[in-house]
Amino acid sequence: MLITGGAGFIGSRLAIALAARHRVHVFDNFAAQAHPAPATTRIALARAGVRVITGDMRDPAALGAAMADTRPDVILHLAAETGTGQSFSQPAHYVQVNVLGTAHLAEVVRRHAPGLPRLVLASTRAVYGEGACIDESGRRAQAVPRRSDDLALGRFGLQGRDGQPLAAVPTDADWPVAPASIYAATKLMQEHLLRQAFWGSATQVGILRLQNVYGPGQSLDNPYTGVLSIFCRQILEGRNLAIFEDGQITRDFVMIDDVVRAFVMMAETPVMPQQTLDIGSGQGITLLDVARRLLLCLGASRDRLRVTGAYRPGDIRHAVADISRATAQLGWTPRVPLDAGLMALARWSGRQLRHPAARASA
Numbered sequence: 001m002l003i004t005g006g007a008g009f010i011g012s013r014l015a016i017a018l019a020a021r022h023r024v025h026v027f028d029n030f031a032a033q034a035h036p037a038p039a040t041t042r043i044a045l046a047r048a049g050v051r052v053i054t055g056d057m058r059d060p061a062a063l064g065a066a067m068a069d070t071r072p073d074v075i076l077h078l079a080a081e082t083g084t085g086q087s088f089s090q091p092a093h094y095v096q097v098n099v100l101g102t103a104h105l106a107e108v109v110r111r112h113a114p115g116l117p118r119l120v121l122a123s124t125r126a127v128y129g130e131g132a133c134i135d136e137s138g139r140r141a142q143a144v145p146r147r148s149d150d151l152a153l154g155r156f157g158l159q160g161r162d163g164q165p166l167a168a169v170p171t172d173a174d175w176p177v178a179p180a181s182i183y184a185a186t187k188l189m190q191e192h193l194l195r196q197a198f199w200g201s202a203t204q205v206g207i208l209r210l211q212n213v214y215g216p217g218q219s220l221d222n223p224y225t226g227v228l229s230i231f232c233r234q235i236l237e238g239r240n241l242a243i244f245e246d247g248q249i250t251r252d253f254v255m256i257d258d259v260v261r262a263f264v265m266m267a268e269t270p271v272m273p274q275q276t277l278d279i280g281s282g283q284g285i286t287l288l289d290v291a292r293r294l295l296l297c298l299g300a301s302r303d304r305l306r307v308t309g310a311y312r313p314g315d316i317r318h319a320v321a322d323i324s325r326a327t328a329q330l331g332w333t334p335r336v337p338l339d340a341g342l343m344a345l346a347r348w349s350g351r352q353l354r355h356p357a358a359r360a361s362a
């Protein structure tokens, strides 16, 4: 098996889990922003018997050599730039890594691994933009993107085309896509590229749209990704948490162990689901509530936060997955309750920040 981005937060855990039963290769360029301690990750992967190929998705020769060398039966494509906010200031870079990198992957598979049975993409719920909503009479409706002048006036709620207030409901893959950031647009393009490139071929393409993944191993140093890791660091450094908008932004936090299990099932199941699947906890929680729970886990006062009213372009208001298709087609359901996952994250973060020399991204 070959895992692109297999040195990252999700990829490294996935590689280690799969290495117990398979020959696993990782292709990763150890992008500096995601890897404050690359040596620690390399050691953890090597100990698990994972072979690491250092290379860049933007370099088709390196990717082709890795493909010819490893001849994988399954590719799990996780390599990506992942910062929503950062993507607005670096659109060309995000397109090069996420879109061009995926196009290179499709080309080298055709050239060096024709007949590859299975390719799985780590996509994101960000492709939905605001996602599924209902109006006051319970009818399904699409929210329009929130406008900066509304947000500046503290009007954070969702509205339909005619200005009617909307409420978010769990989103599934039948809901129309409407990416609201450059990052989301590049992830959607990854989906389209892989579906088109392997349409009608022997290669089956599986797509998992992940909600907010969290847990031990998520970088405490990368300011562009992983809100709960960022909160952990701020709490442990004695800072107060700044909660955006009115604190009522909702996210669906899914624990890393559950996400790794979903990818393992996609890699190993005899018949892989062909339809796009949503992977989340299926439960929404406000950022205010989750911040308070994290403060509790870390033994800090629940008052150490401030709801700022600040907002960021591209942030969507509510995200909750409808995971019924993943359950029906893959047999997957999340197992880790949020409080248990938060406690695991809090303990791990505490250890990392007390012993920075042992800082591990794996």
Ligand SMILES: NC(=O)c1ccc[n+]([C@@H]2O[C@H](COP(=O)([O-])OP(=O)(O)OC[C@H]3O[C@@H](n4cnc5c(N)ncnc54)[C@H](O)[C@@H]3O)[C@@H](O)[C@H]2O)c1
Residues within 6 Å of the ligand: 004, 005, 006, 007, 008, 009, 010, 011, 027, 028, 029, 030, 031, 032, 034, 035, 055, 056, 057, 058, 077, 078, 079, 080, 081, 082, 097, 101, 122, 123, 124, 125, 187, 209, 210, 211, 212, 213, 214
């Ligand atoms: N973590 C989440 O909450 C989340 C949510 C939705 C989707 N995803 C998707 O899951 C995948 C993995 O995310 P993650 O959270 O593990 O992120 P991560 O940043 O920890 O891992 C991404 C990996 O890709 C590698 N990479 C980046 N640019 C590369 C390049 N040019 N060539 C080769 N490798 C490169 C990085 O070095 C890193 O190891 C991504 O595709 C992301 O879009 C993650």
